[in-house]
Amino acid sequence: MPELDRQERRAIEKLLPFHDSGTLDAEETARVERALEADAELREELAFLHDLRTGVHAATEVPSAGDLGWARLQSSIRRERRKELVSRAWRPALALAAGLALVVQGMTIFRLNEQNASLAGGPPTAELQITFAPDAREVEIRALLQEVGATIVDGPGPSGVYRLDIEPDPAGDAQWQALIGRLEGNPELVEHVARERGE
């Protein structure tokens, strides 16, 4: 077997610790084994590395956190879970806040409409009833209502129902159904929508 050149010898030396731990791939292992066969000094080096590994294991201090450590982790996890619960509990509150913003805006619009109606000679007629998803955002609701030409004229009622006026009025049942379909096509915003009775 030919003697290893300096560069190859260095490369093999760098692989030896990982050969000793059995973590090289098949190709690298074969390369190292060929070199070991040819070079007695590399075999000595491998013996040293093997003893060094045993020495490192013996010399490594492993302080134990033991059962107290596990109890501490459980306590940290309980705190974490409480935080998660609080965070989840806040979500409806935030949705409620968004809803309240919508109510305020709705009331403002309602008052404006009342003023407009009084100028025009009568209140707008509610044509649709709608309930919104609890976590729907005001900005998204507003965009949807504007898209279909809807104005909130009343609500929310005790069960969260808002009443909408549509301008211009859809002509005929087919157009009404199409409009309802557009609203229902946003289930992340709209929970339920129906025409007012008598419409």
Place this chain on the structure above:
Amino acid sequence: MSTADEERELIARIATRDERALEELYRRFEPRIMAFAHRRLNDPAGAADTLNEVMLEVWKSAERFEGRSSVATWILSITRHRVIDRLRARGGRVFEEIDEGEEDAGAIDAEAALAGASDAGAVRDCIEELPDAQREAVHLAFFEDMAYADIASIMECPEGTVKTRVYHAKRALKDCLANAEISHA
């Protein structure tokens, strides 16, 4: 089922908030996290704090574990980051620039070094003298018996750098152990 597969399954169960799976993973990794943290911090209380932080992080982010590395590599990587945070908080240096040139040291008494390698006290003292990056690489290569690719992933450096660090650490240890053996004789 292999150990690696078992550990992946534990992580999957932890992602579903299974505390028993967390306890099993804790029992498996406690000594490894403590040993790794203590090697860098040299402080059992700091190592225990690190253990708690690492396992809490595992609990919180188990669902984001993608399995691209082994669980051990992932956990020891988190451990390393937490140790670095702790070292930074202490205001001390985190990394030490080391000369990783290719120069060979002079001749070393191989027989004395071999004898020194079986003296746990001498090995411990010599490891303490290594620069941080080499000490970390030696721990992962010789105590954790990890592949250089995994060590590179944990230490966030190229694989060649890992091999070079271990090579230089080995030379330094050999030199130190040869002299330690002479002083113990």
